[in-house]
Amino acid sequence: MDKLLRDIRNCKVCERDLELGANPIISASSKSKIVIIGQAPGRIVHQTGIPWNDKSGDNLRS
Secondary structure (H helix, E strand, C coil), X not given: CHHHHHHHHCCCCCHHHCCCCCCCCCCCCCCCCCCXXXXXXXXXXXXXXXXXXXXXXXXXXX
């Protein structure tokens, strides 16, 4: 699990196509019972590195 998370966080495959650069945001645990996957985090999540730390996270939690 640690290697997988490290590989995901270091991925730069699409960096040249992204205005803000590549910054994979991930939070995971082998003990998780559910998986929530989002696509293209916005500026706030990109800057803070905290998953769902924006309006989409507020909507998800509601």
